[in-house]
């Protein structure tokens with residue numbers, strides 16, 4: 001699914017209104033119906049709800065939703081208005097709403113009034129029409145509400161977030177949503193690593209914008225959903241043997257950090273790779289054999305072996321950064337032309353030796369977490385320009401980079417970005433990155449393309465984590481070892 005700019009978003013609305021055709025007010029009603037369905041599925045009608053409505057069409061959505069909520073049994077409703085005059089669709093919806101639940105939003109109201117702790121705040125102040133940072137009473141309201149408890153739901157965009165003007169965002173002047181219900185497709189600010197956390201959990205609601213516009217619109221950003229994954233998976237053939245599924249080669253582990261290598265190796269094997277060799281420290285062989293007897297072990301030396309037999313390589317998990325490892329890595333980077341995942345210590349060594357990037361090519365996939373990303377790019381902190389800097393880095397060195405996070409971004413060597421929201425909080429633990437790197441390497445070994453390996457790897461990791469969480473009852477308790485055991489069920493779930 002493409003991610004469109006705000007001007008394209010506005011054009012998509014106009015195109016739909018003209019070509020479906022549909023009246024703008026009816027399109028707003030369709031949007032409100034989609035919002036209502038989400039509320040019916042997620043919010044108990046007994047809870048108190050306050051809707052904050054601006055005077056543009058985002059406020060109009062809020063008014064239309066308030067009317068539909070009321071008609072569907074949500075009785076404890078209040079609507080705060082910032083103005084009675086606004087866009088035509090806002091005013092039309094204002095006329096349709098019972099006056100008894102309307103109230104003017106006063107300057108200090110949110111600060112002074114008592115609101116119950118289980119309240120649901122609906123933010124319909126600003127959506128895609130926001131053109132500058134919030135100031136004055138708007139900034140004050142956002143500040144006051146962010147201090148309040150309750151469940152916070154934003155319509156289309158959290159107010160204060162400019163859909164695609166990331167650099168202009170003031171993080172302290174944005175409504176901090178628990179859920180953002182956005183229309184038709186995500187906007188860049190909802191998935192961008194600098195601002196995504198402000199949107200909370202993202203829900204994309206289909207409001208039937210015209211498919212012809214969406215198809216023809218150009219964008220270098222896209223969004224992948226789990227529904228897109230099934231078509232990627234290659235079935236395993238009955239008449240096949242291990243050689244059909246590729247031989248993966250792992251350069252990973254050292255005596256103190258074998259766990260990372262073993263997690264990556266097991267993930268690689270469970271992804272379906274036919275054969276798996278691990279180049280690691282000799283003194284760990286006994287542990288490797290007992291934990292994963294499927295492994296073929298190769299004693300570490302400071303020279304790379306003949307790599308002809310292998311289809312894909314993973315370097316990094318638990319590798320360490322000593323001189324022997326460094327020269328072995330350099331040799332691999334220089335000589336191997338096939339698909340390769342570079343993670344953890346391999347990234348740290350590249351950050352220390354930027355000249356290695358001269359050997360980079362389109363088969364490299366760097367998989368940094370934000371700390372490693374900072375080191376690779378030589379940044380002190382990650383600001384609003386982090387994605388642009390990542391794109392520049394990939395284009396310059398002609399490599400691919402997966403920036404891992406609660407929403408991960410895959411930047412291809414041509415600068416195209418794909419965003420993935422497949423993670424769960426169970427993955428916020430050591431071992432998750434090793435597991436993902438192993439999955440991607442195993443998929444590459446089986447002949448999946450670079451992009452498909454990344455997409456399927458993230459999907460398997462995310463789904464397996466969800467399944468482990470369900471089995472154990474809580475995200476807190478999930479370990480990488482639990483996630484590894486769910487990879488089979490994750491495959492079956494697509």
Ligand SMILES: NC(=O)C1=CN([C@@H]2O[C@H](COP(=O)(O)OP(=O)(O)OC[C@H]3O[C@@H](n4cnc5c(N)ncnc54)[C@H](O)[C@@H]3O)[C@@H](O)[C@H]2O)[C@@H](O)CC1
Pocket residue numbers: 013014024027028031054055056057058059061087125126127128129130131132133134135138155156157183
């Ligand atoms: N037919 C359509 O175009 C549809 C629009 N929809 C809704 O319409 C929204 C966009 O509506 P609008 O374009 O009216 O824009 P908004 O409702 O986001 O707000 C625009 C208003 O805010 C003012 N404004 C902008 N920045 C400001 C600032 N920093 N401080 C104070 N005022 C500021 C503008 O002058 C304008 O009056 C979408 O986000 C979505 O919620 C949906 O109803 C779906 C259909």
Ligand SMILES: [K+]
Pocket residue numbers: 058123124125126127154155156157158159
């Ligand atoms: K909003």
